[in-house]
Amino acid sequence: MDFTGLSAFPLTPLVDDKLDEAAYVRLIERLRTAGVDSIGALGSTGCYPYFSRNERATALRLATEHSGAVPVIAGIGALRTRDVLWLAEDAQKAGVSALLLAPVSYHTLTEDEVFDLYAAVTRELSVPLCVYDNPGATHFTFSDGLLARIAQLPNIGSIKIPPVSALERIASLRSQIPETVTLGISGDAIAVDGLNAGCGIWYSVMGGLFPEAALTIARAALAGDTAQAREHSAALAPLWDLFRRYGGSLRVIATAAELLGAVAAPCLPAPLRTLTGDARRQVAEVIETLRLA
Amino acid sequence: MDFTGLSAFPLTPLVDDKLDEAAYVRLIERLRTAGVDSIGALGSTGCYPYFSRNERATALRLATEHSGAVPVIAGIGALRTRDVLWLAEDAQKAGVSALLLAPVSYHTLTEDEVFDLYAAVTRELSVPLCVYDNPGATHFTFSDGLLARIAQLPNIGSIKIPPVSALERIASLRSQIPETVTLGISGDAIAVDGLNAGCGIWYSVMGGLFPEAALTIARAALAGDTAQAREHSAALAPLWDLFRRYGGSLRVIATAAELLGAVAAPCLPAPLRTLTGDARRQVAEVIETLRLA
Numbered sequence: 383m384d385f386t387g388l389s390a391f392p393l394t395p396l397v398d399d400k401l402d403e404a405a406y407v408r409l410i411e412r413l414r415t416a417g418v419d420s421i422g423a424l425g426s427t428g429c430y431p432y433f434s435r436n437e438r439a440t441a442l443r444l445a446t447e448h449s450g451a452v453p454v455i456a457g458i459g460a461l462r463t464r465d466v467l468w469l470a471e472d473a474q475k476a477g478v479s480a481l482l483l484a485p486v487s488y489h490t491l492t493e494d495e496v497f498d499l500y501a502a503v504t505r506e507l508s509v510p511l512c513v514y515d516n517p518g519a520t521h522f523t524f525s526d527g528l529l530a531r532i533a534q535l536p537n538i539g540s541i542k543i544p545p546v547s548a549l550e551r552i553a554s555l556r557s558q559i560p561e562t563v564t565l566g567i568s569g570d571a572i573a574v575d576g577l578n579a580g581c582g583i584w585y586s587v588m589g590g591l592f593p594e595a596a597l598t599i600a601r602a603a604l605a606g607d608t609a610q611a612r613e614h615s616a617a618l619a620p621l622w623d624l625f626r627r628y629g630g631s632l633r634v635i636a637t638a639a640e641l642l643g644a645v646a647a648p649c650l651p652a653p654l655r656t657l658t659g660d661a662r663r664q665v666a667e668v669i670e671t672l673r674l675a
Numbered sequence: 676m677d678f679t680g681l682s683a684f685p686l687t688p689l690v691d692d693k694l695d696e697a698a699y700v701r702l703i704e705r706l707r708t709a710g711v712d713s714i715g716a717l718g719s720t721g722c723y724p725y726f727s728r729n730e731r732a733t734a735l736r737l738a739t740e741h742s743g744a745v746p747v748i749a750g751i752g753a754l755r756t757r758d759v760l761w762l763a764e765d766a767q768k769a770g771v772s773a774l775l776l777a778p779v780s781y782h783t784l785t786e787d788e789v790f791d792l793y794a795a796v797t798r799e800l801s802v803p804l805c806v807y808d809n810p811g812a813t814h815f816t817f818s819d820g821l822l823a824r825i826a827q828l829p830n831i832g833s834i835k836i837p838p839v840s841a842l843e844r845i846a847s848l849r850s851q852i853p854e855t856v857t858l859g860i861s862g863d864a865i866a867v868d869g870l871n872a873g874c875g876i877w878y879s880v881m882g883g884l885f886p887e888a889a890l891t892i893a894r895a896a897l898a899g900d901t902a903q904a905r906e907h908s909a910a911l912a913p914l915w916d917l918f919r920r921y922g923g924s925l926r927v928i929a930t931a932a933e934l935l936g937a938v939a940a941p942c943l944p945a946p947l948r949t950l951t952g953d954a955r956r957q958v959a960e961v962i963e964t965l966r967l968a
Contacts, residue, residue, distance in 0.1 A: 399757055431781045432755045462725045463945035464692055485946070488724045488779065488812050489925055495946040502945075519781050521814055632782055652756035652795075653778070653788040 383453040383479040385512060385540035385564040386582045387419030388600040390589035393636055394428040394441055395645035399652070401437050403444060405645045409590070410448040416593035419583075421449050422482060424457035426519055427587045427632055431459060431486055432651040438469060442476035453479030455512060459486045459520075463499055470503055480539060481507065484514035485522045493528050500532045510539030512566065517544060518630070526551060530558035538563055542585045545569025545576075552579040570596075570631060571622035574615045577603035587631040588621065591639055592674050620668045627664075633657050637665045642675060676746040676772040678805060678833035678857040679875045680712030681893040683882035686929055687721040687734055688938035692945070694730050696737060698938045702883070703741040709886035712876075712893075714742050715775060717750035719812055720880045720925055724752060724779055725944040731762060735769035746772030748805060752779045752813075756792055763796055773832060774800065777807035778815045786821050793825045803832030805859065810837060811923070819844060823851035831856055835878045838862025838869075845872040863889075863924060864915035867908045870896035880924040881914065884932055885967050913961045920957075926950050930958045935968060 392409040395402040413421050423445040424430035424438055433441065445454045456473035458481050460466050466483065473481055483503060485496045504511055513532055517523045529541055540563060543551060548567060556565060566583035567576025573584045577600070584603075589596030595618065603611035624634045637656040640647040648656055657665060669675065685702040688695040706714050716738040717723035717731055726734065738747045749766035751774050753759050759776065766774055776796060778789045797804055806825055810816045822834055833856060836844065841860060849858060859876035860869025866877045870893070877896075882889030888911065896904035917927045930949040933940040941949055950958060962968070 426782070429782070461944075486781070489719070489722070489947055490811070490922055491946060492922075492948075495948055498948075499946040518783070629783055629785075651754075653784060653792040654782055655785075655788055655791075 383420065383510065383539070385420070385480070385510070385566060387604065388589050388593070388596055389420040389422050389455060389566065389583055389585045390418040390593050390596065391422035391425040391427040391585060391587055392590035393639055393645060393649060394424060394433065395639065395649040396651055397646040401433070401440060402646060402649070403440070406441060407444055407448050409644065410445050413590070413593050414448065414450045414452050416597060418452060418589060418593050418597065420453045420455055420479070421445060422455045422457070422585060422590070423478070425482060425585070426457075426516060427590055427635065428457065429651055429654070430457040432654075435465070435468060435472065439472045439476060442473055442478055446477040455480040455482050457482045457484075457514070459484040459514065461486050461488055463502055466499065466503055470507065474508055478509065480509050481511045482514050482542070483511055484516050484520045487521050491522050493525065496522060497528065497531060500535055504535045504537045507537040510537050512540040512542055513538060514542045515544055516542070516568070526555050526558060529555060533559035533563050540564045540566050540583060542566040542568055545572045548572060548576055549579050552576065552581060556580050571625060574599060574603050574608070574611045577611070578608055587635055591635050591644065595674060618672060620671060621674070624665060624668055628657060628661055634665055637662055638669055638674070641666050641669060676713065676803065676832070678713070678773070678803070678859060680897065681882050681886070681889055682713040682715050682748060682859065682876055682878045683711040683886050683889065684715035684718040684720040684878060684880055685883035686932055686938060686942060687717060687726065688932065688942040689944055690939040694726070694733060695939060695942070696733070699734060699737055700741050702937065703738050706883070706886050707741065707743045707745050709890060711745060711882060711886050711890065713746045713748050713772070714738060715748045715750070715878060715883070716771070718775060718878070719750075719809060720883055720928065721750065722944055722947070723750040725947075728758070728761065728765065732765045732769060735766055735771055739770040748773040748775050750775045750777070750807070752777040752807065754779050754781055756795055759792065759796055763800065767801055771802065773802050774804040775807050775835070776804055777809050777813045780814050784815050786818065789815060790821065790824060793828055797828045797830045800830040803830050805833040805835055806831060807835045808837055809835070809861070819848050819851060822848060826852035826856045833857045833859050833876060835859045835861055838865045841865065841869055842872050845869065845874060849873050864918060867892060867896050867901070867904045870904070871901055880928055884928050884937065888967060911965060913964060914967070917958060917961055921950060921954055927958055930955055931962055931967070934959050934962060
């Protein structure tokens, strides 16, 4: 697969603290029907590190069985290299088209440790891998130099960069990595700017639940119609505000999915919780105002 | 058990990327022979979140089988509440005397989520639990107010606090928690000051490999012989320097264990690595200079 366009990251919903297979299949089918360019199964939005190896294999099998022609990118991050290698194998057996790997940490990792992790994993892959730079969750901060070194490894297809300082980094990073490796922007609120600045793909949280709205933005931006793309994105400002107010996109999107009946409540793995009270009412209002559904 | 004195936290060594049962038993037996007051099995030094449920159950069984009369405190932290509950059950079945729980995070946790985690876990325990405040690894920062709320839950026996700002917090925290709950100091370099300031227990990394040296410090401090305790601790300044220089105690102690032949190399779960080159030589020098063995 090539890492371009809109990559939509669905939740991995629970019911009674177990994988809600029916709801997950509905989320996947919705993304297929909307025509997203790829599906990011078990991304951070899909809470990959909270699930067991078996649960992750089951989710990936469901994703590939119901995604039709849409390629599935599978999150394979784990604390231990051994587990990452097992997860890479499981994901390829499940028929995914690509892998996504973040250097999850408990003890702080060094640059050499992270490089060796990617070297070990990319050594024997039959699908390309996206390097996942998400310091907010992994607590590892990639230098551009380290990303450039990792981008030289075999089977690297893309680098997913976080929104913080993204716009300042893109041109320099772009010049340090092979042309075959795309840069991808995370952080829905600045996706348009990222795509304009040279990112080839948008790794999107909102796209996992609201693929049509995300596609409208992505298609305009990638067609070079910046003004139109900005306008579509600006219209969603109340959603971006909620993301900022409630510690990121996860709880807002999970709450929205519950409110819309796309998933059962509570859909997140405890101790994580969806929003309650006033925050939940604000999510409901924004869904209604923006006619998201 | 009461949470007092020296609690020694051993490594959980690997050989060929699997639990090195023989080396682990030797580490546990050494702590028993030295007469530490408790053994912290599968603490951060024991890399608890890097091991599978089965590996953790095996390690705890080995620890309780070889610890003699020394009580074992078992780390049960995991990202998901479901897993923490399973690990609490496994640990109690393995015969441990107490549990140690840190709020491990990937997505940032809220105070309410963390409180609910402790409420769920402490509801049905047959052994006491130590709250583990380690923001450097869990990326959750406890407020004193939250610790005070959690300390009111049933079966809470101790709170393990990190070295940063510890000395400023102890008196205030002490006044907000029940008398039955001890405060414990982490961060070997400031252990004496923590014990002097009102901590009843030292949760020690160096004590897991060098129990005699740690006991000398702990016994003097807890007997009120502050000058003597400080002198013993100051003599280990070169070790504290290494901890500071190499990102904490884990890699230094794991390297020391390898150099001393107490464990095979590499003993840490990849991607974590022990020190190499000049750093490794410095560890060897400090072991020799301080006559640690």
